Amino acid sequence: MNVLIVGSGAREHALAWKLAQSPHVSALHAAPGNAGTAQLGSNWPDVAATDAHGLVKRAREARIGLTVIGPEAALAAGVADAMRAVHIPAFGPSRAAARLESSKSFAKQFMSRWGIPTAAYKVVHDRKQAARALRDWPGGVVVKADGLAAGKGVIVADSAADALASIERWYDAHSLPGGGTTIILEERLEGKEVSVMAVTNGPALHRLAAACDYKRALDADQGPNTGGMGAYSPAADVVDDTQLERIDRAVLVRARDGIQRDGMDFRGCLYAGLMMTARGPYVLEFNARFGDPETQVVLPRLESDLFDLLYGIATGGEPPSPRFTSRACVGVVLASKNYPERSDPVDNLPQPPAADDVAYFWGGSKLANGTVSSAGGRVLTVAALGDTVAAARARAYEACAAIVAGAPARETLRYRADIAQRVAVP
Ligand code: AMP
Ligand code: GLY
Numbered sequence: 001m002n003v004l005i006v007g008s009g010a011r012e013h014a015l016a017w018k019l020a021q022s023p024h025v026s027a028l029h030a031a032p033g034n035a036g037t038a039q040l041g042s043n044w045p046d047v048a049a050t051d052a053h054g055l056v057k058r059a060r061e062a063r064i065g066l067t068v069i070g071p072e073a074a075l076a077a078g079v080a081d082a083m084r085a086v087h088i089p090a091f092g093p094s095r096a097a098a099r100l101e102s103s104k105s106f107a108k109q110f111m112s113r114w115g116i117p118t119a120a121y122k123v124v125h126d127r128k129q130a131a132r133a134l135r136d137w138p139g140g141v142v143v144k145a146d147g148l149a150a151g152k153g154v155i156v157a158d159s160a161a162d163a164l165a166s167i168e169r170w171y172d173a174h175s176l177p178g179g180g181t182t183i184i185l186e187e188r189l190e191g192k193e194v195s196v197m198a199v200t201n202g203p204a205l206h207r208l209a210a211a212c213d214y215k216r217a218l219d220a221d222q223g224p225n226t227g228g229m230g231a232y233s234p235a236a237d238v239v240d241d242t243q244l245e246r247i248d249r250a251v252l253v254r255a256r257d258g259i260q261r262d263g264m265d266f267r268g269c270l271y272a273g274l275m276m277t278a279r280g281p282y283v284l285e286f287n288a289r290f291g292d293p294e295t296q297v298v299l300p301r302l303e304s305d306l307f308d309l310l311y312g313i314a315t316g317g318e319p320p321s322p323r324f325t326s327r328a329c330v331g332v333v334l335a336s337k338n339y340p341e342r343s344d345p346v347d348n349l350p351q352p353p354a355a356d357d358v359a360y361f362w363g364g365s366k367l368a369n370g371t372v373s374s375a376g377g378r379v380l381t382v383a384a385l386g387d388t389v390a391a392a393r394a395r396a397y398e399a400c401a402a403i404v405a406g407a408p409a410r411e412t413l414r415y416r417a418d419i420a421q422r423v424a425v426p
Contacts, residue, residue, distance in 0.1 A: 003025050004059050004064040005031075006068065012037060016030060022307035029042050034365045035374075078094075089315045091268055096265070097259065100287075111283060119188070122185045145182075154225070191282075194235045195274070200313065232419065233329050247281045302323070304322050349372040357395055358383070358384045393419070
């Protein structure tokens with residue numbers, strides 16, 4: 001079967017890499033794709049991930065039998081709806097169902113309605129309402145701009161006064177991240193974070209291996225939030241099997257049932273960002289797609305066929321449960337020097353040499369004359385397997401050091417040195 005992957009990041013490269021291992025996949029296409037997907041199939045660089053009309057036209061010409069949608073922007077643009085309208089199976093929820101990610105207030109109402117544990121919250125629309133809501137607020141408060149804000153719309157404040165000062169600054173500058181005017185105020189939770197993804201189409205629901213990601217730019221969780229600087233899986237230091245079963249019951253099954261009862265067309269990946277609190281798992285956020293960089297460390301651990309899983313979900317079937325190796329995977333993101341403040345292009349990067357147990361997933365980039373031109377930002381994810389998290393981590397960092405030792409990477413790339421350190425070096 002011909003498969004189309006929508007997107008251009010390291011997550012989409014990882015999806016393409018795993019799908020290419022399936023005997024059922026005869027040709028892979030990626031729109032717009034990157035230097036990695038170019039080596040696994042063909043890219044459609046002139047078709048944007050959000051161009052639903054253009055994607056459908058090309059998909060019909062190329063006789064695509066399954067479309068796998070990576071980024072949230074493509075879901076919000078209705079790419080899954082457009083594919084299904086012409087009977088091309090799509091792995092990705094409808095635009096309406098993707099509001100579980102794109103609208104935090106929609107997600108909060110959904111969780112309250114279906115009894116999914118999440119922080120207590122209030123929705124406000126202007127500074128007066130914010131000030132009123134924050135009067136007598138007990139403890140810490142988290143301020144979230146509604147709408148898609150690419151991780152930049154969240155402020156974790158120690159007190160109501162600090163929160164109010166940040167809100168005033170947003171409203172004064174008319175610069176709410178995401179461009180809206182709605183703000184959500186949340187009770188600040190304490191605990192360890194973990195990402196749990198599941199694929200579902202209503203009846204079928206399969207949890208994938210858990211992972212932990214690192215959102216901040218610098219070591220020891222300093223610096224600004226990014227799209228993700230690294231991850232590891234499994235996340236046994238944060239969730240054991242008993243806790244995962246509790247997550248199934250309290251979060252995933254309730255979400256799946258709620259999606260069905262609300263009549264949402266959700267055939268895709270439901271990603272739960274969780275805080276493991278003393279009161280159990282609490283949902284910080286839902287995403288309606290695969291996590292990035294979690295996918296880059298979960299898929300190398302997948303032993304069963306990814307095509308069977310995604311095609312079964314997309315077509316309303318009951319695919320068999322995915323199987324994961326007990327080995328660990330650690331992923332480290334090599335970013336351009338000034339990321340996330342700026343994304344500086346990096347040219348002439350060599351393709352890293354193939355090595356056992358190491359996979360390389362390119363971010364936004366192009367392949368020309370055997371070298372890679374990166375758009376900058378998160379340039380490359382290095383994902384390494386090992387028998388333990390410590391072994392996987394050592395392997396990943398060895399590969400990172402080798403890449404950065406070569407010019408031009410030495411001057412232009414940097415990475416966090418502490419990914420999975422808390423597990424590997426207790
Ligand atoms: P979100 O975009 O909602 O996932 O929030 C981004 C980050 O802010 C999370 O990964 C947490 O580190 C933090 N955060 C969000 N909500 C809360 C909360 N209610 N309590 C504590 N930290 C939070
Ligand atoms: N790793 C967080 C996300 O994909 O949104």
